[in-house]
Amino acid sequence: MADVFSFARWPPSLQDEQMSHLTEIAATYALSHGLTYLPVGQQPRFPAAAIHAPLALFPSPIPRDLFQLAHRLQRIYNVLYARIAMDNDFLDQVMGAVEGVGKVDEFVGQLWSGWKQLRDEGVEQTLHLGLKQVEFNTISSSFGTLSERVASLHRHLVSATAYYESSPILAMGNFPANTTTAGLAAGLATAHGNYSNPNAWILFVVQAGERNVFDQRWLEYELLEKHSIRVIRQTFDDLATSAQLDSQTSALRISRGDGPEVEISTVYFRAGYAPTDYPTPGHYQTRFLLERSAAINCPSIPLQLAGGKKVQQVLAQPGILERFLGDSSKEDLDAIRGSWMGMWGLDLLDEGHTNETVEPLGVRMARERSMGLVLKPQREGGGNNVYKEAIPKFLDELPVSERKAWIAMELIVPPKGTANYLIRSGGAAVRTEVVSELGIFGWALFGSGEVVKDAEAGWLVRTKGVDSNEGGVATGYSVLDSIVLVDV
């Protein structure tokens, strides 16, 4: 064994019988510990069965110093995104429907316009709650509780098999703790505690037919068992008829078929991040009703807008980061900047640009460097990005007016040759070269220009085969994973 860890030699090799045994006990552990989804297909009225989530059999190696850096950055990001969400002028300019992304992206435009109207009426969320990852998802940060369970699974595999002594790296001391469930629930409970009525409930806004429901339920169980806070789950369709505001206090009340109406302290969105969640104007009106209410929205519309890819790209422009983190050390600002890949808007113009018939610099650069790039729209949830060789044709067909909605980002070049064994429900482990993505969860409660409280809340690793370009776990292209810290 070399002293220096080699990514290209990961994972250690096992015999077929050993791999079969690992697969069997991993699948059984996942099924018994709620590391599960509902099955594919039409769901019965009452859940009948669960399948285990797609999983990596080995934890993925992450350099110890980078893991620590990611934690440090998370706390800075907590403050950064809270401040962006409280900066109306900035959001109007970058994401608004008059001069920003909202002008060309209808979804962003709808959200912004509804929010703008509330502001014009003098209605603003007094407190906002954000649950985030360092990759800047500010809404529906999913897989937190399942990630904690994958970390437990990999610890279980060590206890039960020691991974057949295949690597000295696979020792408990190299497996960092992961307490996302307690962490994320603490964020929601803190918001709840800042609401006027301690007997209010928390509203989970969910998608109909959601398969990733256990990930949400673990939060619900934690809120109930550790914080004695009750949760009601509703879709936007439900809320169209169930939600109403108190005309005096703007308290949000939800009527339900099985009991008296309940007052809501906090709205936690596990839906609402994609245009498909708003098939009619009425769905946007429901969102605006929640935003208008006295309940603390997680996220508020401005925080959701702050999570836009375009904001990320604007932040990378000179001087913008200082606008929000002027009180931070140069070291912190450098650390934040150092964590970014190069990025630019497709609408980036040459200096002194005047010729409208020439493609703007942003598009030209995207064509020239396409093989090292990904183009990202405002969408969350995966499935919309454009990669490498697909970029030139996409640019040919993209209407000029929509350029503003897209950013180009340099692709991360991950260590080559790292592999893993991936399993999906019922299947044998498949060895494949992989890329892993680390997310750090955090939350911040903020309002009136101040961050009231914030905390880090565990982490997430998603791993995908290198021949798969999309990162959304629920789409089946990638798997849930955990971390083994290595020294490189």
Added chain:
Amino acid sequence: MADVFSFARWPPSLQDEQMSHLTEIAATYALSHGLTYLPVGQQPRFPAAAIHAPLALFPSPIPRDLFQLAHRLQRIYNVLYARIAMDNDFLDQVMGAVEGVGKVDEFVGQLWSGWKQLRDEGVEQTLHLGLKQVEFNTISSSFGTLSERVASLHRHLVSATAYYESSPILAMGNFPANTTTAGLAAGLATAHGNYSNPNAWILFVVQAGERNVFDQRWLEYELLEKHSIRVIRQTFDDLATSAQLDSQTSALRISRGDGPEVEISTVYFRAGYAPTDYPTPGHYQTRFLLERSAAINCPSIPLQLAGGKKVQQVLAQPGILERFLGDSSKEDLDAIRGSWMGMWGLDLLDEGHTNETVEPLGVRMARERSMGLVLKPQREGGGNNVYKEAIPKFLDELPVSERKAWIAMELIVPPKGTANYLIRSGGAAVRTEVVSELGIFGWALFGSGEVVKDAEAGWLVRTKGVDSNEGGVATGYSVLDSIVLVDV
């Protein structure tokens, strides 16, 4: 609300929407907390999905004083059955193949004969471990860990819904704790601790295609996490080739495909209680090999024989109980006797009986009182009992030689009119009149005439519709349930 609890008014009534909501959250909780089975049908090589166990939505009312009595009896039974298992003469007489049940019941005869041969060779288990319920199951006491989870489920329904304030009885203070997982694992760990090699593993002998696998896995996880003891699972078929004894020490060693062979400290049988587990003479030989080994068998063959229904019936005869519990108080003996229903062997003769052409008293009594009786053979696992109106025809066809293997037992007359809402995977709750059966788990480690250690280990409630006569949960006729203590 009357001061005295009324069984006939249980459970409280709920509206349809309330029942639907309870069903949904109960099913979700069960699926996420491993209160599950593998699905019906052929199992894939690697488990792909789980369904939730059949469940009662309400806990079943048990009088507080009877629950306490059952606990007290459990400790006495621990000693009683340990002493029966150590009384070779008694077991030979009652269960042996020369003069006891083994003469007519081939399964019992096989087990007894193998055990007898080991004794003739001078081989006896030095320590025996029993995991038991008060209904005297001494092998494969299942549903312990799932029962703990049903108790948690009912607590969850209180936390999440307060059962819509439908009954003041449904308060946390009336829900007794249930820690079967820790309790049963402590029994196995105690046996393990009395074995010479602390690095040995525990062997779970399991059935192929077992659907109730999660109930077993929770014990395995507890042994690993709390006691750092590793478990290997094998069927009798596996063991035919994998098990071998050290010729010097009789240490039991199991070879396995995925690693070096392991030494076994304790054998925990979740198979071997039914003739179908022994389709060939070779399967019995495997059982005898395990019995011959230095590993502590849970149960040993004599303890399994002690659990026979016939033993239960013989114990009810005058003077027999005193033979085993001569050092117990009259109060304890009366309490034990008071817990029995009337029972007799079909081979019971009239005093001074001489006429071979007349049916023996046991059979005649069974005919006369058939509507209040159940006939039980030596079989475990349900599906073999003969009830009420089916008894006369059964007696007509029963060969005279087999009478010795059957006992008649008065049917328990449960409180009339108690109902519950039962759910099965994917289905809506069905209201039905029910009967509930309480079991108390316990364990005892004993040998050389002494009980080394024993403890109570939680409880189990099985509930079935009154139109179903069989009690085996896994057959789908009944559901897992828990307790709400009531004062009557």
